[in-house]
Amino acid sequence: MTSFPAPAHAVQDPGEPAGPRVLLVENSRAYANMLAAELRDRLQLEVVAVSSLAAAREALQAGPPFFLALTGLVLPDADPSRIARLLVGHGLPIVVVTGVYDEATREQMAELPIIDYVLKEAPDTIDYLVWLVRRVLSNRGITALVVEPPGPARAETSALLALYGFRVRELGSGTDGLEALATDSTIRLVVVEHDLPDMDGVEFTRRARQNRPRDILSIVGSATGGGAPRIARFLKHGANDFIGKPFSREEFMCRISQNVDNLELIGTLQDLATRDYLTGLANRRHFFDAGRRALASSRDEPVSMAMIDIDHFKHINDSHGHDAGDAALVAVANLIGAHAREGDVVARFGGEEFCVLARGLDEEEAVAYFQALCGSIAALEIPFRQRVLSLTVSIGICHRAGRDLYALLSEADRQLYLAKAAGRNRVALQSHVPA
Numbered sequence: 001m002t003s004f005p006a007p008a009h010a011v012q013d014p015g016e017p018a019g020p021r022v023l024l025v026e027n028s029r030a031y032a033n034m035l036a037a038e039l040r041d042r043l044q045l046e047v048v049a050v051s052s053l054a055a056a057r058e059a060l061q062a063g064p065p066f067f068l069a070l071t072g073l074v075l076p077d078a079d080p081s082r083i084a085r086l087l088v089g090h091g092l093p094i095v096v097v098t099g100v101y102d103e104a105t106r107e108q109m110a111e112l113p114i115i116d117y118v119l120k121e122a123p124d125t126i127d128y129l130v131w132l133v134r135r136v137l138s139n140r141g142i143t144a145l146v147v148e149p150p151g152p153a154r155a156e157t158s159a160l161l162a163l164y165g166f167r168v169r170e171l172g173s174g175t176d177g178l179e180a181l182a183t184d185s186t187i188r189l190v191v192v193e194h195d196l197p198d199m200d201g202v203e204f205t206r207r208a209r210q211n212r213p214r215d216i217l218s219i220v221g222s223a224t225g226g227g228a229p230r231i232a233r234f235l236k237h238g239a240n241d242f243i244g245k246p247f248s249r250e251e252f253m254c255r256i257s258q259n260v261d262n263l264e265l266i267g268t269l270q271d272l273a274t275r276d277y278l279t280g281l282a283n284r285r286h287f288f289d290a291g292r293r294a295l296a297s298s299r300d301e302p303v304s305m306a307m308i309d310i311d312h313f314k315h316i317n318d319s320h321g322h323d324a325g326d327a328a329l330v331a332v333a334n335l336i337g338a339h340a341r342e343g344d345v346v347a348r349f350g351g352e353e354f355c356v357l358a359r360g361l362d363e364e365e366a367v368a369y370f371q372a373l374c375g376s377i378a379a380l381e382i383p384f385r386q387r388v389l390s391l392t393v394s395i396g397i398c399h400r401a402g403r404d405l406y407a408l409l410s411e412a413d414r415q416l417y418l419a420k421a422a423g424r425n426r427v428a429l430q431s432h433v434p435a
């Protein structure tokens, strides 16, 4: 096995400035233009394309750092290994994109920390590269935990994960690994060795799964030997995948990437199911789930349920067009979201209607809280094509204890009707809190 030092910037410094940049070293201008355009369009990345070793050196010295380099091997001023060594020397993870890939080149490159070799002529190469770059970019937001006693095998696994962009944590025992999982929510991937000093990797997996389900955490078991029964035990006890040691870089990269892809796909599907597409707020369905949970834990304390409805919204659509209506909905949603306190449940209930379930406020505080929101919305100036839109909302509040979400909503809705009837741009409250 070959052990690589972690690339200097693969473990992210939280203070690093945003704006990910990719360096593309490619002597065919046509190919460079095509690939750079795809990366810019599909991933909104800044791509710096150069066609020689000298230009690559210059680009590395000027401007903010790159997070990844895609490089060809045939350049007018360098042999294949020189460009690769230059990039590695700058701590850059590399993807080699080449038309030539023979045994001699493979041997020259084998010792270098290279994420992948991609043959230009292979079908779907551009799509694959876009996927790979997106994968490395997303990995930077994920902490990967390696649970394995210290040694060359752990160093190898960690170095590969760092090369793929993950933030890496290493722990030597199952107990420490479980504690890290309980306290660090950025850990989304665990690679766990079977032989641990205090429990085996299968037991670790079983315990980790008790409160970290598959939509939150991906677990990959790993072992030397043990055969099919060991693999089956890992999978039966909650591992997403298994990788036998020694593994090839390619296999490791594919398995890890597929597992993290799946995790993100689940996240995307959950987001689609629970988020309102236009405003990004939670949708009605999510509000019912989160609202019920909030009521169940409110221990019979009074809560404030508010229905918020934009006044004469139809008029905005009719006079300025549907796009203006959408812009207004987004602006109001942003303001409600920004006004919310930690623990408030906020959603777009439908159309031009929003709702907020707030806990921990007495009646007076609830009125002040929603009056402030009502005032901020009335003061909002919404820029829309050369014009500035303004609007008001009416808010109905039900302030009382209760476990029945529908009953609270229905009373808040009745109060909303009263606020509209009393002239709009105001708050109406009904309270049933015993004195």
Ligand SMILES: Nc1nc2c(ncn2[C@@H]2O[C@H](COP(=O)(O)OP(=O)(O)OP(=O)(O)O)[C@@H](O)[C@H]2O)c(=O)[nH]1
Binding pocket: 278, 309, 310, 311, 312, 313, 314, 315, 317, 321, 322, 323, 324, 325, 326, 329, 350, 351, 352, 420
């Ligand atoms: N632009 C836009 N309009 C929407 C959307 N959802 C609902 N609407 C419009 O919201 C308007 C709601 O109008 P009404 O229910 O008559 O209420 P209103 O005009 O706000 O009047 P009051 O509530 O009585 O103050 C309708 O014209 C809907 O077409 C949306 O997602 N985008």
